[in-house]
Amino acid sequence: xxxxxxxxxxxxxxxxxxxLSLPDGVITVQDLITxxxxxxxxxxxxxxxxxxxxxxxxxxxxKVTDPVTDSDEVAFFPPVTGG
Amino acid sequence: MIRVQxxxxxxxxxxxxxxxxxxxxxxxxxxTGLVRDDSSAPGLKAMTLEHYPGMTxxxxxxxxxxxxxRWDLTGSLxxxxxxxxxxxxxIVLVITASSHRGDAFEAASFLMDWLKTEAPFWKxxxxxxxxxxxxxxVEDEDAKDRWQKE
Numbered sequence: 364x365x366x367x368x369x370x371x372x373x374x375x376x377x378x379x380x381x382x383l384s385l386p387d388g389v390i391t392v393q394d395l396i397t398x399x400x401x402x403x404x405x406x407x408x409x410x411x412x413x414x415x416x417x418x419x420x421x422x423x424x425x426k427v428t429d430p431v432t433d434s435d436e437v438a439f440f441p442p443v444t445g446g
Numbered sequence: 447m448i449r450v451q452x453x454x455x456x457x458x459x460x461x462x463x464x465x466x467x468x469x470x471x472x473x474x475x476x477x478t479g480l481v482r483d484d485s486s487a488p489g490l491k492a493m494t495l496e497h498y499p500g501m502t503x504x505x506x507x508x509x510x511x512x513x514x515x516r517w518d519l520t521g522s523l524x525x526x527x528x529x530x531x532x533x534x535x536x537i538v539l540v541i542t543a544s545s546h547r548g549d550a551f552e553a554a555s556f557l558m559d560w561l562k563t564e565a566p567f568w569k570x571x572x573x574x575x576x577x578x579x580x581x582x583x584v585e586d587e588d589a590k591d592r593w594q595k596e
Contacts, residue, residue: 370496370568371579419566422501438498438566442582445495445526445567446479446538446558 364433366399368409369440372416375409385433392418393427395437415441447522448506450497452529455539464521464541471520473547475554479538481531486580489573495528495537498566502526509560513542516556517549524557526565559589 367380389395396416399406410416418425419438431437457476465471483490506524513522521543531537540557544550569580 367498369498369566370570419498419501422498422504424564438501440498440566441568441579443563443566444569444580444582445497445565446562446586 364431365436367436367438369438371441372409372439376405385431390430391427392420392425392429392431392437395431396427396439409439417442448503448510448524448526450499450502450506450526450528452527454527454536455525457536457539460523460525460539460541464523464543468520470545471543472545473543473550475540475542475547475550477538477540477554477558478536479558481533481535481537483533489575490533490571491574492530492532492572493537494530494570494572496568496570497526497528501566505565506561509557509564512560513553513557517542517544517553519544519549519553522553522557524561526561526567528567556593559586559593562586563590 364383364385365380366383368376368378373379386398389398396410400410417440418427420429420431421436457478461474461476465474481493506526510522510524513519519542523539523541525539527537538561540554542550542553542557544553563586571578571580
């Protein structure tokens with residue numbers, strides 16, 4: 364799967380994108396967040412405030428309970444502030 | 447039509463391009479958003495707009511399609527800039543064209559309210575004190591909610 368990070372999540376993780384093979388046991392977005400959080404301090408800091416993190420799967424807004432697959436593009440970012 | 451671009455835009459030229467040779471348009475509403483130096487970030491030096499290429503275009507097109515479903519428009523345009531902008535610079539342009547002003551005014555307002563909560567852009571403000579990511583505003587969610595259908 365392709366993972367994308369924007370704004371302060373990108374800064375905290377230190378990456379704008381990366382490839383990840385769907386880890387065993389990861390079914391939902393929440394499982395993916397739990398997996399990423401365990402990878403290091405940057406990830407833990409990016410995901411420390413769940414309410415401040417939005418997710419999109421294949422460029423559509425999604426929920427943490429939505430399922431993810433290995434062919435998905437999953438993006439994490441703060442609430443949007445355009446306009 | 448929607449466009450996401452780094453360059454500035456010329457409002458008069460965009461209005462002219464949208465109307466073309468048509469003579470059935472009775473109302474053209476334009477909204478332009480500017481970078482503002484205000485109390486939430488006094489001494490704003492610059493603002494950098496980050497976005498999600500691909501999803502941005504997709505969401506803006508969806509928002510525009512929805513406006514065209516709800517109102518009788520003869521044309522519409524949304525232009526949103528990204529990159530580094532200074533106070534006073536233009537960020538966003540919405541133009542709606544219709545036979546009558548009611549539809550054009552409402553659709554333009556709807557497009558802005560939806561864009562602010564649905565289009566994946568993030569603002570980083572730079573002041574003398576450093577750089578800060580702008581927080582989303584509850585008022586923007588409320589402004590969008592008023593368009594929810596009963």
